[in-house]
Amino acid sequence: MxxxxxxxxxxxxxxxxxxxxxxxxxxxxxxxxxxxxxxxxxxxxxxxxxxxxxxxxMNSFRVDPTTETARVELGVVLGELARETHAFGFETPLESNSTSGVGGLTLGGGSVGSPERME
CATH class of the missing domain: 3.30.43.10 (Uridine Diphospho-n-acetylenolpyruvylglucosamine Reductase, domain 2)
Incomplete structure (x- = not known):
């Protein structure tokens, strides 16, 4: 494609x-x-x-159940993070597609512009 x-x-x-x-x-x-x-x-x-x-x-992450936070590198996809957070009873506040990258969703809201707009 x-x-x-x-x-x-x-x-x-x-x-x-x-x-x-x-x-x-x-x-x-x-x-x-x-x-x-x-x-x-x-x-x-x-x-x-x-x-x-x-x-x-760069696909490592760590969930801290005490602070209810996750430290996530930019290569992690949502499905990987969701499996880990669900083990602690947490949800991820991102879209439902497990193959979406957490970095793109976090930084671009799932909507990525053209390279000319990136600085």
Missing amino acids: VDKHPAVIVQCASTAEVISAVKFGNEHDAPISVHGGGHNVVGRIAGDDGLMIDLSR
């Missing part, structure tokens, strides 16, 4: 790697796009001939 072809895809596993990828993209004047949970089926976030930062390896 999506026919986009970034020149480079960087699969980051840490915040430090994301920072390095952004610096590299900026130093080489490359358009930067970000792949989180990968739920955007129309591919509006992907770009051609640029650098894509893939956050799917």
